[in-house]
Amino acid sequence: MPLEKKIRELQEKRDKILLGGGEQAIEKQKALGKRTARERIMALLDHNTFSEYDLFVEHDARDFDMDKKSLPSDGVVIGTGTIYGAPIAVYAQDFTVAGGSLGLMHSRKITKIMDHALKMKIPLIGINDSGGARIQEGVNSLAGYGEIFFRNTISSGVIPQISVILGPCAGGAVYSPALTDFVFVVDNISKMFITGPEVIKTVLGEEISMEDLGGARVHSEVTGNAHFFAATEEECFEQIKRLITFIPWNNSRKARSFESGEPDPEYNIEKIVPDDPTLPYDVRDVIRAIIDKSDFFEIMEHYAKNMVIGFGRMGGRTTGFVANQPLEMAGVLDVDSSDKAARFIRYCDSFNIPIITLVDLPGYLPGVDQEHAGVIRHGAKVLYAYSEATVPKLTVILRKAYGGGYIAMGSRHLRADFVFAWPSAEIAVMGPEGAANIIFRKEIMSSDDPDGMRRQKVEEYKAKFANPYVAASRGYIDAVIVPGETRRLLLHGIEISENKDVAMPYKKHGLPPF
Amino acid sequence: MLQCLIRSTDYLRSDQFGWFHIKEQIMKEHKDLGILNIDTTLYKTRISKSFASRKPYKPPDPKIIESFIPGTILDIMVKVGQDVTKGENLMILDAMKMQNVLICSADARIKRIAVKKGDKVSKGTLLLEME
Numbered sequence: 234m235p236l237e238k239k240i241r242e243l244q245e246k247r248d249k250i251l252l253g254g255g256e257q258a259i260e261k262q263k264a265l266g267k268r269t270a271r272e273r274i275m276a277l278l279d280h281n282t283f284s285e286y287d288l289f290v291e292h293d294a295r296d297f298d299m300d301k302k303s304l305p306s307d308g309v310v311i312g313t314g315t316i317y318g319a320p321i322a323v324y325a326q327d328f329t330v331a332g333g334s335l336g337l338m339h340s341r342k343i344t345k346i347m348d349h350a351l352k353m354k355i356p357l358i359g360i361n362d363s364g365g366a367r368i369q370e371g372v373n374s375l376a377g378y379g380e381i382f383f384r385n386t387i388s389s390g391v392i393p394q395i396s397v398i399l400g401p402c403a404g405g406a407v408y409s410p411a412l413t414d415f416v417f418v419v420d421n422i423s424k425m426f427i428t429g430p431e432v433i434k435t436v437l438g439e440e441i442s443m444e445d446l447g448g449a450r451v452h453s454e455v456t457g458n459a460h461f462f463a464a465t466e467e468e469c470f471e472q473i474k475r476l477i478t479f480i481p482w483n484n485s486r487k488a489r490s491f492e493s494g495e496p497d498p499e500y501n502i503e504k505i506v507p508d509d510p511t512l513p514y515d516v517r518d519v520i521r522a523i524i525d526k527s528d529f530f531e532i533m534e535h536y537a538k539n540m541v542i543g544f545g546r547m548g549g550r551t552t553g554f555v556a557n558q559p560l561e562m563a564g565v566l567d568v569d570s571s572d573k574a575a576r577f578i579r580y581c582d583s584f585n586i587p588i589i590t591l592v593d594l595p596g597y598l599p600g601v602d603q604e605h606a607g608v609i610r611h612g613a614k615v616l617y618a619y620s621e622a623t624v625p626k627l628t629v630i631l632r633k634a635y636g637g638g639y640i641a642m643g644s645r646h647l648r649a650d651f652v653f654a655w656p657s658a659e660i661a662v663m664g665p666e667g668a669a670n671i672i673f674r675k676e677i678m679s680s681d682d683p684d685g686m687r688r689q690k691v692e693e694y695k696a697k698f699a700n701p702y703v704a705a706s707r708g709y710i711d712a713v714i715v716p717g718e719t720r721r722l723l724l725h726g727i728e729i730s731e732n733k734d735v736a737m738p739y740k741k742h743g744l745p746p747f
Numbered sequence: 748m749l750q751c752l753i754r755s756t757d758y759l760r761s762d763q764f765g766w767f768h769i770k771e772q773i774m775k776e777h778k779d780l781g782i783l784n785i786d787t788t789l790y791k792t793r794i795s796k797s798f799a800s801r802k803p804y805k806p807p808d809p810k811i812i813e814s815f816i817p818g819t820i821l822d823i824m825v826k827v828g829q830d831v832t833k834g835e836n837l838m839i840l841d842a843m844k845m846q847n848v849l850i851c852s853a854d855a856r857i858k859r860i861a862v863k864k865g866d867k868v869s870k871g872t873l874l875l876e877m878e
Contacts, residue, residue, distance in 0.1 A: 436843075437817040438867045455797075511790045513780065538795065562798060563783045563790035595785040601804035635786075667786030 250288055250305040254329030262329055267399060267422060268466055270310045270325035273360055277470050278314035278321065285312040287345065292338045297369040304330050307338040308363075311346040313355075316477045319489070322350035325360035328400050333363035335406065336370040340377025347384040354483035356393040358473065361410060362400030378405045385412035390583040392483045395473060398423035398449075398459070399466060411458065414580060415476065415532075418449035418459040419469045425452055425459075453535045457569060460533050475530060479544040479551045480584055487585050488551035497527035502716045506593070510633050510659060510699075513560040516541055516591060519631065520554050523547075523589075523720045529554070533573055539563070540570035542577040547589070548724050553581035556591035557642065559632075566638055567598040568611045575614035575745075582622035587727050590643030593632040595664060612641065613746040619647040621743065625730030627723055630654040630701065630710065636663050645709045650733065651726040652710040653719070654701035660710070661703075665695045809852055812875040814868045818842025823864055825875075829857045837875060840868070849874070 251271065253259065259269055268276065274283055292299065292307050308330035313322050324343050326333035343359070350357040366374040388394055389412065396410035397417045401424045410416045410425070418425075426447035433439050433446070445451065452459035461476075463469035481488045500522035505514055521527040524545030531543035538561040543554055555574050557564035581588050597608060619626065619641070627650060628643040639660055643649045654660065662668065670677070673690040680686035701713045714722060781794040821839040825831055831851045838849040855877035862874050 437869065439817070439869065511788060513777065513790070513792045538793075559790075559792060560777065561793045562795050563785060563792040565783075565785065595788060595790060598798075599785065600801070602801050664786045664788040666788045670787060 247288065253305055253327050254331070258329035265422070266466075267328070267362070269329060270327035270360065270362070273397075273399065273466065273470075274310060274312065274314070274323055274325050276467070277323070277358065277360075277473060278316060279318070282314035283312055283323075284314065285310060287311055287342045290338050290342055292336050292370070294336060294367075294370045294373075296371070299369050302331075304336075306330065307336060307342065308333050309335075309339045309342050311342045313346075313349070316474050319477055319482060320353070320355040321358055321477070322346050322353070322355055323358045323360070326363040326400075328362040328364075331367065333400065334365060334367035335363055335374055335377055336367035337373040337377055339367070340374070340380055343377075344380050344384055347381070347388065350392055351384070351388045354392055354485070356395065356477065356480070356482060357388065358395045358397065359409065359413070360397045360399055361402040361406065362398075363406055364401055365404045365406055375405070378408070381409050382412060385409055389414075390484060393480050393584065395476070397469065397473065398425055399469070400424070403427075403429055403447075407458075415460045416452070416458060417461045417463065417469050417473060418452055419463050419466055420449045422466065423449040423452070423459070450535075453533075455536075457533065457536045457573065462535060476544075479530060479546075480586075484583055484585065490549040491525075491546060493546070493549040494526040496522050496524060496720065500527055502719060506631055506655075506657060506716075508657060510595075510664075513563070515560050516556045516558045516564070516593065516631075519591060520545060520556060523723060524552070524554075525549065532577065537567070537569035537573045539565055539567065540574050542573060544586075547587075547720075547727050550727065551586050552727065553577060553586045553588045554591065555588060555643065557594040557638075559593050562598065564594045565596065565598040566594060566612060566615070566641060567603055568606045568608050571608070571611045571615045571641075575611075575618040578615070578618035578622055582618070582624050585624060587625035587627065587730065588622065588643065589723060590626070590628040590649070592628060592630040592634045592639070592642040594635070594638040594642065595633055596636045596638045610746045612637070615641045616647065617743070617745045619643050619649075621745075623733070623735040623737065625727055625733050626650050627726045627730075628652045629714075629719060629723070630658040630660060632657050632659060633664070634658065634660045636661075645711075648735075650730055651722075653712050653714045653722060654704070654710045655716050655719075656701065656713055658701035658704075658710075658713070659695075659699040660701055661698045665691050665699050668698070669694045810855065810858075810877045811873065812837070812849060812877070814840060814870055814872045814874055816840070816842045816847070817869045818847070818867070820862050820864055820866045820868065820874075821846060823860060823862075825857050825860070827857050827860055831855055831857060831877070840874075851877075 262269055288306055290307050292304055308327050309324055310327055311324040315321060324346050347357060394413035395415050396413045399422055403426055407425050424443050424447050430441050430443055430446055449462055453462035461472045463472055479488055500518055502522035505518045507514060520529050529543055529545045539558050541556040541558045545552055545554055578588060626643055640646055645652045669690040677683050677686045701710060704710050705713055779793055780791045783790045783792050819841045821841040823838050824836050832854050833851055835851040836848050837851055840847045840849060858878040859876040
């Protein structure tokens with residue numbers, strides 16, 4: 234057979250497979266506002282950079298008439314490409330082929346690209362759109378999931394792993410995204426749960442829609458399983474591409490540097506924080522007043538809003554921000570916000586990203602529900618994550634830093650490299666009202682005018698302790714600074730810490746409280 | 748909570764720090780602020796849905812038996828008015844493919860049985876009252 238004919242034959246074979254589950258199935262997919270697996274990969278990667286592998290892979294299951302069924306590419310597309318020039322390994326489940334169900338060969342394709350990603354030390358992006366295990370393949374399908382989870386775990390902290398949920402992701406399948414660094418969801422398209430509404434109804438008699446049980450909003454606002462929420466697939470892909478610009482290829486590299494630029498003058502750092510510590514403001518405005526071009530990329534925007542986390546750049550270099558948000562729940566530490574901050578701190582530490590912490594919190598949230606939800610255990614995660622992190626750690630105390638919250642939020646005692654405080658800082662064991670009530674209880678109780686006495690004692694306490702100078706006198710903070718100097722000092726601090734090197738004692742691994 | 752609100756507005760009216768205009772500005776910008784009390788200091792801030800809707804704590808009552816898991820009542824071994832002793836079987840709650848036997852925690856008399864055989868119950872449903 235002449236080569237020309239053979240090439241034509243290849244082309245025909247390819248075209249047939251590239252149609253996935255066929256035109257009807259594709260139409261159905263589009264009607265749901267979803268793209269096909271290959272379209273999604275093309276939309277995500279730089280133009281003309283996608284190389285697909287394992288196009289001709291097929292299953293060899295025999296039970297339940299599976300030997301009569303042909304599933305093109307076994308329902309998953311794998312390959313490599315680039316995003317803004319950064320190399321990327323990617324897989325996308327194809328819902329048009331047997332509902333994207335995961336059989337043995339399907340999983341082998343995924344693990345093949347995962348192995349590549351780990352070997353080449355490049356980021357991995359997984360696009361999930363699958364009905365779940367391919368029941369006909371029995372335990373082989375379960376084995377497939379297990380192999381994926383194992384690789385997710387081994388690759389964790391070595392290469393960035395990103396999960397995109399663009400369809401159902403149910404049962405065991407949810408654990409791959411849960412093991413990865415960042416999970417992206419899209420409104421009305423993403424659905425994640427362990428047991429679906431049907432099972433819940435039959436077993437428990439509780440009725441709930443898929444959306445209310447495990448839709449994109451639920452995972453962005455309530456469960457904290459998702460890190461990024463988008464209204465459409467396009468918006469989701471833009472978010473992923475933007476994230477890629479902030480993170481390095483792997484844990485032995487630093488993130489790419491960009492051209493530096495001054496913050497937008499609209500954010501006047503002297504005018505954002507009210508002097509009265511009981512009044513709120515949006516701490517993201519302070520972050521924007523500090524970072525390059527005021528370009529802040531927030532993570533988990535809708536979950537535990539009393540803690541703000543995200544990336545910005547300082548002098549062109551990616552920097553992680555952890556900040557209490559006085560606008561939400563007065564910026565308290567609680568179960569969810571501790572969890573949110575701790576994981577992000579560990580992420581930054583894994584991938585050589587300096588951490589800047591902005592402190593303004595009244596302490597921990599009191600309440601039976603918090604105590605019983607394990608605020609001790611979850612709160613400890615923050616201490617653990619800060620103490621363990623060896624990347625440059627810089628802290629600015631903007632206003633309140635009371636009690637345990639002061640220690641937890643990147644304090645000197647957990648080995649922050651630089652700790653600055655604004656003149657408005659109040660570093661004390663607790664708020665002036667609470668402290669005065671305890672310390673001067675006798676004086677207040679025995680006074681003819683207890684309220685007047687209380688007010689007087691509160692003022693006394695405020696004057697003496699609600700300031701940064703007591704902590705500065707012990708060297709717990711390095712400098713009391715004018716807000717306008719913040720950016721300059723942080724830029725300098727990060728520059729100075731460029732070659733920071735900390736030796737930690739040998740251990741197999743630590744035991745963080747999770 | 749009401750008391751807190753009144754106290755806080757008084758506090759705002761007094762404007763002891765001369766920050767009244769900033770307060771007004773903040774209130775105008777954020778109309779959805781509530782009051783959160785931390786260590787007797789009152790903070791103006793947004794209150795999260797989960798915090799606002801949290802259930803007040805109720806101490807457990809050993810005389811009341813509620814379902815600890817959603818499931819189906821498979822069998823009831825006791826009758827109203829019957830004296831039961833510690834360790835006696837009261838009921839079987841079928842849940843998650845497991846027949847869970849509910850055991851009496853102290854000597855008592857059955858006051859009320861709130862379910863019947865075959866009932867599907869959700870978590871926290873009252874099953875039995877003792878006296």
